[in-house]
Amino acid sequence: MEDTLLHTIHDKLKSKFGEDIISAEQAYDFPVYTVSKKKIIEIISFLYNEEELGFRFLTTMCGIQFPDNKGGEFCIMYQLHNMPKNWRIRLKVYTPANDMEYPTLTGIFSTANWMEREAFDFYGFIFKGHPNLIRILNMEDMTYHPMRKEYPLEDGTREDKNDTMFGR
């Protein structure tokens, strides 16, 4: 059943957006679609408004960083839910490190407000059109975005701890 869900939604999206739907795969119980950034708002409002799809609930969204994935170093993951039919899907939108701008989802989902602020706070995504894009969890005078992979969790200058024996 899950495989058919992957294909049903993929067919609908493909016929409407064509090249902007980059790939589709099944990750455990979730159909995952990688879509292009310039059409993300249209795709999500299509998923929201289309009669048979009706993804009216934004479960969660978050940023991810893949420093080795050249041309797509940053990614935002959106999870949508159609509650009456219990369909859950995930959209992934990659962007290169020099272009952190995304359109805001606050026009469709009020709940995107704080989620986008969190993504901005942690990774430095800029959401165009967001009503109040300021830091949410960290203090306002922080000068960097702490979830990025270039900031190690532990102080790199410490000499009393070394990881040569343990860990990968």
Next chain:
Amino acid sequence: MNEIKTAQTAVEEKDYTTLNLGPTHPATHGIFQNIVKMDGEIIVDAVPTIGYIHRAFEKIAERRPFYQITPLTDRLNYCSSPINNMGWHMTVEKLAGIEIPKRVQYMRVVIMELARIADHIVCNSVIGVDTGALSGFLYVFQQREHIYEIYEEICGARLTTNVGRIGGLERDFSPKCIDKIEYFLKTFPAVLKEFESLLMRNRIFMDRTIGVGAITAERALNYGFTGPNLRATGVDYDVRAMNPYSGYEDFDFVVPVGTSGDTYDRFMVREQEMWESLSIIRQAMDKIKQMPEKVFHADVPEFYLPPKEEVYNNMEALIYHFKIVMGEVEVPKGEVYHSVEGGNGELGFYLVSDGGRSPYRLHFRRPCFIYYQAYTEMIKGAMLSDAILTLSSLNVIAGELDA
């Protein structure tokens, strides 16, 4: 004279009071700051500030082996930490494809439902406190103590439990633990009934809560509400029923819903859920008793720590022990999302694994964080005292809000 305003200009340049509600104020039950703009006692606008106890769990998790992340989840919603722990174990089990024996699943259900009752007890009795009824709060906290004693029998801890392991539970329910659960099942209904009779039809309580902090189903869904707060608006979304996990599909329970989404409905939905939880625990205990004993974990030596005597006497167990403790266990690459019905909504774990010793990225879908942003909208035009009541009835837990 400029100082003397005519009646007309006084309306135009109305003087608003700015009140700093929080961050530390006994009425806010946690570290929440709201800068409220007030016209007399009516709230005109509010700006919430959060992040006072932000501990960067998502960042810390990127450095820790999987089994060391469980204590982090304890500190999300610390009123019902066993649910968080189980949610995390199940996420890793889903990633690694571990099948859990039915008996263990039911034992987990018992623990999770006890946690749900403990969570709802706190929230509902605190609604009572905020309306001025302190005795109910003190009365049901005795029952919460009984639940914590059951936790102690199961895992040794009380508040931040760190209960269970990836692949099962750390030990079987002891006979004493089963006695304590039976005792709780026997005594709690009477107490809950009495608590309900204190508040449910209490005129003062009803006047203070009906129509206060209401939100419509459409707005609630748009704001990403889940859990009792969403069900109070009339949407019957419950993760346990919709995407059953840990054997919830084998139990017979009702998903209670409200109609108006106000504070009274949220109270009533939680009340009813406690009765449903009790019935689920009863069903689960009956099922556990009919199953072969001593099964409390799956047979997954690469994830589940072997018993100490095995480690000292058996080469294979020693190797597995070393690998687990050092975080050298092989996990598949992939991304997985698993959600459980937490005390206050859908608690989700989005885990991206690159096959390494710790998650590549771990994101917690924290229900509080998502629905607390509706608070401003819910209290606009309300009295200040109702805003306090709305906050406590939303069951916002600072630890989960700030992660």
